[in-house]
Amino acid sequence: MLYSEKVMDHFTHPRNVGALENADGVGEVGNAKCGDIMKMYLKIKDGTIEDVKFETFGCGSAIASSSMATELIKGKPLSEALTLSNQAVAEALDGLPAYKMHCSVLAEQAIKAAVKDYYDKNNIPYDHEQFAATACCHEE
Amino acid sequence: MIYADNAATTKPSRAALDAMIPCLEGQYGNPSSLYTLGQQAREALEDARARIAKNLNATPREITFTSGGSEADNQALRSAAAIGARKGKKHIISTKFEHHAILHTLQALEKEGFTVTLLDVHTNGIVTAAEVETAITPETCLVTVMYANNEIGTIQPVAEIGAVCHRHGVLFHTDAVQAAGHLPIDVQAQNIDLLSLSAHKFHGPKGVGVLYAKKTIPLTNLIYGGAQERGKRAGTENLPAVLGMAAALDDACAHLAANTATVTLLRDTLIAGLSAIPHGELNGDATHRLPGNVSFCFEGIEGESLLLLLDQKGICASSGSACTSGSLDPSHVLLAIGRPHEVAHGSLRLTLCEENTPREVEEIIESVRQVVSYLRGMSPVWRDLQEGRKNYVIQ
Numbered sequence: 001m002l003y004s005e006k007v008m009d010h011f012t013h014p015r016n017v018g019a020l021e022n023a024d025g026v027g028e029v030g031n032a033k034c035g036d037i038m039k040m041y042l043k044i045k046d047g048t049i050e051d052v053k054f055e056t057f058g059c060g061s062a063i064a065s066s067s068m069a070t071e072l073i074k075g076k077p078l079s080e081a082l083t084l085s086n087q088a089v090a091e092a093l094d095g096l097p098a099y100k101m102h103c104s105v106l107a108e109q110a111i112k113a114a115v116k117d118y119y120d121k122n123n124i125p126y127d128h129e130q131f132a133a134t135a136c137c138h139e140e
Numbered sequence: 141m142i143y144a145d146n147a148a149t150t151k152p153s154r155a156a157l158d159a160m161i162p163c164l165e166g167q168y169g170n171p172s173s174l175y176t177l178g179q180q181a182r183e184a185l186e187d188a189r190a191r192i193a194k195n196l197n198a199t200p201r202e203i204t205f206t207s208g209g210s211e212a213d214n215q216a217l218r219s220a221a222a223i224g225a226r227k228g229k230k231h232i233i234s235t236k237f238e239h240h241a242i243l244h245t246l247q248a249l250e251k252e253g254f255t256v257t258l259l260d261v262h263t264n265g266i267v268t269a270a271e272v273e274t275a276i277t278p279e280t281c282l283v284t285v286m287y288a289n290n291e292i293g294t295i296q297p298v299a300e301i302g303a304v305c306h307r308h309g310v311l312f313h314t315d316a317v318q319a320a321g322h323l324p325i326d327v328q329a330q331n332i333d334l335l336s337l338s339a340h341k342f343h344g345p346k347g348v349g350v351l352y353a354k355k356t357i358p359l360t361n362l363i364y365g366g367a368q369e370r371g372k373r374a375g376t377e378n379l380p381a382v383l384g385m386a387a388a389l390d391d392a393c394a395h396l397a398a399n400t401a402t403v404t405l406l407r408d409t410l411i412a413g414l415s416a417i418p419h420g421e422l423n424g425d426a427t428h429r430l431p432g433n434v435s436f437c438f439e440g441i442e443g444e445s446l447l448l449l450l451d452q453k454g455i456c457a458s459s460g461s462a463c464t465s466g467s468l469d470p471s472h473v474l475l476a477i478g479r480p481h482e483v484a485h486g487s488l489r490l491t492l493c494e495e496n497t498p499r500e501v502e503e504i505i506e507s508v509r510q511v512v513s514y515l516r517g518m519s520p521v522w523r524d525l526q527e528g529r530k531n532y533v534i535q
């Protein structure tokens with residue numbers, strides 16, 4: 001099979017799917033031209049991710065990666081969410097095919113973009129290095 | 141399970157299996173052997189060749205057995221290019237939406253000094269004979285245009301293109317892999333010099349095909365070795381597959397009119413049902429298309445997730461999305477008919493055959509409707525379209 005059982009489970013039964021009204025931070029990464037866009041909505045209280053939801057346009061592994069990423073950061077302090085790597089997302093899904101690894105990269109970037117949005121909105125100082133985006137597709 | 145991917149491959153027919161099984165069991169002789177077992181195999185091989193020739197209105201010596209459509213395409217182009225090169229003619233005309241067996245062979249020939257013109261296929265997915273004629277130069281040695289497109293099913297005016305080629309003394313090849321057994325073929329009436337077909341697209345076995353080449357056209361070998369196929373394609377003949385192919389083609393040609401009527405009705409029901417989904421559209425001309433081909437683009441979703449969810453519902457389909465090909469770009473066919481990248485990613489191809497039923501078509505319509513709506517529900521692109529932050533490409 002193309003995907004692990006875990007990937008198929010998160011793809012067919014995605015966790016935390018949807019939008020959050022009055023989200024504290026929203027991050028969107030990817031490009032429709034390349035075939036995947038991920039949007040993360042965060043509800044943050046006292047430096048902790050109280051709730052998280054996602055919307056994804058993309059393939060099975062993109063949807064599964066978003067779903068898994070939300071599970072991995074829900075209830076976690078922002079500092080911990082920021083350390084979530086794409087490898088951790090892929091490993092939690094019992095692996096992704098090599099040419100689908102960019103989906104896990106998008107998940108990591110979407111979270112970071114949402115946290116950055118929260119910091120920006122609330123004038124919270126941060127290390128810009130931490131959010132150096134790495135394009136995974138031919139960006140326009 | 142509902143099998144709706146007949147352009148990918150088809151279920152081998154009873155007739156094909158019945159022709160193959162004796163040859164896999166008792167009649168395993170090598171057609172090149174002198175004893176009776178071998179000579180019986182030779183007779184069966186030549187009988188199959190004669191029947192296939194008859195179905196194409198060709199002669200048996202114009203039929204070369206190959207490993208399939210890709211090999212036939214490669215050999216057709218290589219042969220025509222060699223003939224052209226001997227006369228100092230090194231220009232080839234084709235279209236932007238050919239199969240990669242053609243496009244990649246053309247790319248290889250370009251590296252060897254040929255120039256290639258790829259014609260536009262417009263939004264309807266059809267090139268005209270007049271456009272081919274305009275592109276012909278004194279250096280043109282070959283025109284290769286597919287009979288019907290594998291993704292969007294649009295049928296090209298091959299007889300007219302062949303006539304134009306012959307007026308200008310240019311060879312004409314057609315990749316008829318999707319057409320054979322589904323559309324009428326008459327190589328003489330349609331002015332075809334070279335034609336490729338593949339058995340598994342019309343309920344025959346995989347790994348076998350035909351290169352038809354008019355008897356005046358010398359072939360260039362891709363495979364050297366023994367004297368099989370008049371020395372033009374070495375290797376012990378795949379007799380079981382050849383017999384299965386001949387039986388399948390006989391079957392398909394004998395029932396062509398009836399199958400076309402049945403499948404066209406199913407196709408048009410499916411097209412009508414899917415057209416009711418908002419912001420989705422049929423790809424390619426609605427009438428000049430293969431009887432079984434239905435190809436759509438739906439805005440706001442991606443094709444691979446659509447296929448996986450349809451598979452969960454027991455429906456086998458395909459897509460031209462990048463994610464299903466392992467590359468970053470969506471199908472070159474959808475881009476060639478002018479679909480923007482983001483729309484081409486949301487493509488769905490359903491290809492029917494005479495074994496599909498009206499009930500299955502209803503089930504497909506309902507399932508696609510549900511899955512498209514479900515995926516749009518979680519798509520940020522769809523949200524942007526719905527909330528007016530982006531404009532719909534498909535109204």
